[in-house]
Amino acid sequence: QSALTQPPSASGSPGQSVTISCTGSSSDVGGYDYVSWYQHHAGKAPKLMIYEVSKRPSGVPDRFSGSKSGNTASLTVSGLQAEDEADYYCSSYTGSNNLGVFGGGTKLTVL
Amino acid sequence: EVQLVQSGAEVKKPGESLRISCKASGYTFTNYWIGWVRQMPGKGLEWMGIISPDDSDKRYSPSFQGQVTISADKSISTAYLQWSSLKASDTAMYYCARPIMLRGGIVWIDYWGQGTLATVSS
Numbered sequence: 001q002s003a004l005t006q007p008p009s010a011s012g013s014p015g016q017s018v019t020i021s022c023t024g025s026s027s028d029v030g031g032y033d034y035v036s037w038y039q040h041h042a043g044k045a046p047k048l049m050i051y052e053v054s055k056r057p058s059g060v061p062d063r064f065s066g067s068k069s070g071n072t073a074s075l076t077v078s079g080l081q082a083e084d085e086a087d088y089y090c091s092s093y094t095g096s097n098n099l100g101v102f103g104g105g106t107k108l109t110v111l
Numbered sequence: 112e113v114q115l116v117q118s119g120a121e122v123k124k125p126g127e128s129l130r131i132s133c134k135a136s137g138y139t140f141t142n143y144w145i146g147w148v149r150q151m152p153g154k155g156l157e158w159m160g161i162i163s164p165d166d167s168d169k170r171y172s173p174s175f176q177g178q179v180t181i182s183a184d185k186s187i188s189t190a191y192l193q194w195s196s197l198k199a200s201d202t203a204m205y206y207c208a209r210p211i212m213l214r215g216g217i218v219w220i221d222y223w224g225q226g227t228l229a230t231v232s233s
Binding site: 044089095100104 | 146157160172206213217222225
C-alpha cells in the first residue's frame, strides 16, 4: 500500500487560513469516508484532529476542518495560531483486514 | 483519562534483542485493539501491526511480518513490541496507538503513546 501524498511543508501568518492536501486513490481516500488527520508536536504524542473526513473529536477547536473531493482530502486550519505549528499527517482506511495508510506528513509553519 | 505510556529510550547493538512496552490506563484494555507505528528518522508514519484485545488475533503489515513480534499482557494492560535480532535500520521512533476498528479495518487512531526512540548502532 503506497503512502498518501502530502506537501512536505505549508505556512501562513497568524490569523490566516492554510489548507493541507492529502492525495490517495480510489482504494483508500476516494473509496471510503474514513480519512483522519493527526497533529504532532515533536516529543509529544500525536493527537487526533479530524476523523471520518470532517468530524472533530471533543476538545479540538473548530478552526480545524476537513473535507474530501474524489481521491484528495484536505485539512484547513483557520485563524492560524502559533501553537498550530506542528507536523500534520493524514491517514485513510484501506479495506477490511488492512491496517490503513498514512501520508508522508506536512510541516506547518506559522510565520 | 485515557493514557498510553511507553517505556524509555533504548540504545542497542546490531544483533541484540529488544522489547519495548506500552502501558494503557483510563479504559478497559480488553475492549480495544492496540498497535505499533514506526517513524524512521525524517520519514512518515507506518503501521507495523495490531493485536486484538484478547490476544487472539494479530495483524502485521507485510513489511514487518516475521521481523517483529507484537504481544499483550491483559493482566497488566500492557502491549509489547519485540525484536529478536536488531538491525541498524530498526533505528526509529516507535509509537503505540489505539486504533478504532470498523468494517474489519482501522478507521482512525484515537489515542497515541508518547513514543520510544530505539537506536541501533555498533
